[in-house]
Amino acid sequence: xxxxxxxxxxxxxxxxxxxxxxxxxxxxxxxxxxxxxxxxxxxxxxxxxxxxxxxxxxxxxxxxxxxxxxxxxxxxxxxxxxxxxxxxxxxxxxxxxxxxxxxxxxxxxxxxxxxxxxxxxxxxxxxxxxxxxxxxxxxxxxxxxxxxxxxxxxxxxxxxxxxxxxxxxxxxxxxxxxxxxxxxxxxxxxxxxxxxxxxxxxxxxxxxx
Amino acid sequence: xxxxxxxxxxxxxxxxxxxxxxxxxxxxxxxxxxxxxxxxxxxxxxxxxxxxxxxxxxxxxxxxxxxxxxxxxxxxxxxxxxxxxxxxxxxxxxxxxxxxxxxxxxxxxxxxxxxxxxxxxxxxxxxxxxxxxxxxxxxxxxxxxxxxxxxxxxxxxxxxxxxxxxxxxxxxxxxxxxxxxxxxxxxxxxxxxxxxxxxxxxxxxxxxxxxxxxxxxxxxxxxxxx
Numbered sequence: 001x002x003x004x005x006x007x008x009x010x011x012x013x014x015x016x017x018x019x020x021x022x023x024x025x026x027x028x029x030x031x032x033x034x035x036x037x038x039x040x041x042x043x044x045x046x047x048x049x050x051x052x053x054x055x056x057x058x059x060x061x062x063x064x065x066x067x068x069x070x071x072x073x074x075x076x077x078x079x080x081x082x083x084x085x086x087x088x089x090x091x092x093x094x095x096x097x098x099x100x101x102x103x104x105x106x107x108x109x110x111x112x113x114x115x116x117x118x119x120x121x122x123x124x125x126x127x128x129x130x131x132x133x134x135x136x137x138x139x140x141x142x143x144x145x146x147x148x149x150x151x152x153x154x155x156x157x158x159x160x161x162x163x164x165x166x167x168x169x170x171x172x173x174x175x176x177x178x179x180x181x182x183x184x185x186x187x188x189x190x191x192x193x194x195x196x197x198x199x200x201x202x203x204x205x206x207x208x209x
Numbered sequence: 210x211x212x213x214x215x216x217x218x219x220x221x222x223x224x225x226x227x228x229x230x231x232x233x234x235x236x237x238x239x240x241x242x243x244x245x246x247x248x249x250x251x252x253x254x255x256x257x258x259x260x261x262x263x264x265x266x267x268x269x270x271x272x273x274x275x276x277x278x279x280x281x282x283x284x285x286x287x288x289x290x291x292x293x294x295x296x297x298x299x300x301x302x303x304x305x306x307x308x309x310x311x312x313x314x315x316x317x318x319x320x321x322x323x324x325x326x327x328x329x330x331x332x333x334x335x336x337x338x339x340x341x342x343x344x345x346x347x348x349x350x351x352x353x354x355x356x357x358x359x360x361x362x363x364x365x366x367x368x369x370x371x372x373x374x375x376x377x378x379x380x381x382x383x384x385x386x387x388x389x390x391x392x393x394x395x396x397x398x399x400x401x402x403x404x405x406x407x408x409x410x411x412x413x414x415x416x417x418x419x420x421x422x423x424x425x426x427x428x429x430x431x432x433x434x435x
Contacts, residue, residue, distance in 0.1 A: 079301035090291060103223075104293070106212065107302060
């Protein structure tokens with residue numbers, strides 16, 4: 001398989017969870033300016049695939065490469081270009097929304113509080129910036145975690161169910177963000193149960209048990 | 210603009226400190242435990258001051274180790290539970306750096322706090338003021354070493370439901386040299402003999418764990434996060 005220089009390649013990934021062979025030789029490629037929509041019934045390894053692609057989980061067989069280089073050996077460069085949003089929003093309840101962003105985005109790149117506030121404003125939670133994350137609703141927390149993805153200014157987005165807990169306006173917002181990211185030359189891997197109606201290049205990967 | 214390793218280190222230390230001060234009960238618990246346990250000994254034994262002075266270093270050290278152990282469970286667990294540990298792991302900085310920053314911050318708010326209140330306990334147990342310098346130094350070295358050992362244990366046990374019990378079983382046997390040399394240093398300071406040997410040994414253990422434990426703990430975390 002020829003590896004395009006710009007993009008993310010997943011090559012024959014096998015993952016076992018105990019006795020279960022969860023991912024059986026999954027291969028795909030995402031180029032810049034492309035979105036891969038991963039779908040499938042529950043328990044078919046969508047989140048597992050996302051964790052493998054993020055580098056959190058090492059596959060038993062197969063490899064993931066970014067710009068032609070294995071992410072296992074070029075971990076730092078890859079992670080610097082990566083924004084990962086897991087199914088849970090991953091916020092510290094005792095920190096304010098703004099502090100949460102400061103301490104996670106701040107590890108990726110130097111940023112000013114204004115930029116972080118602007119990102120929160122983009123996801124319509126600017127009013128919650130100085131509230132502790134534990135008092136926010138599930139939808140607001142999701143929006144804060146999306147603001148974190150935007151503020152990281154990463155070229156690779158890995159999102160697990162970004163539409164969860166969001167109202168109609170929020171879902172619309174996620175679609176807009178994804179479209180803007182992909183048309184600007186970024187690439188995204190999105191795990192979602194619903195159909196994605198986007199005006200950009202969307203490819204679908206259906207996982208079956 | 211990329212973030213250098215030092216900037217990342219201090220940012221994580223700041224994050225940990227801020228989180229600790231938002232949860233004062235987590236900070237106070239080990240301290241109160243330390244004060245209560247050391248107060249129980251003289252009450253239970255009703256000793257004369259001279260006998261109390263003999264057992265004081267041992268009592269002080271056992272209580273300090275146990276109370277430092279109490280707080281180790283929080284080291285990675287809350288981050289693992291809410292998913293922020295994954296965000297840290299994907300931040301582009303090695304897990305070793307993250308573990309080192311978190312452990313150091315943890316020691317600053319728990320171990321160092323124990324060292325600061327230890328003169329109160331020392332006075333209550335009849336340790337003479339001349340021995341305080343040695344007691345403080347040995348406790349500082351001992352609690353820091355324990356934090357590093359604890360980071361390995363905490364890294365190994367985050368995925369387990371009853372992890373804190375296992376954590377004690379892993380860490381306490383490793384902490385016995387600390388108890389032996391720490392109590393010996395304090396005891397010698399009380400009796401007025403040379404404390405150098407015991408302190409050097411504690412310092413050596415501290416350097417040993419400072420340099421190797423972050424790697425071991427990072428490896429442990431990597432395994433448990435999968």
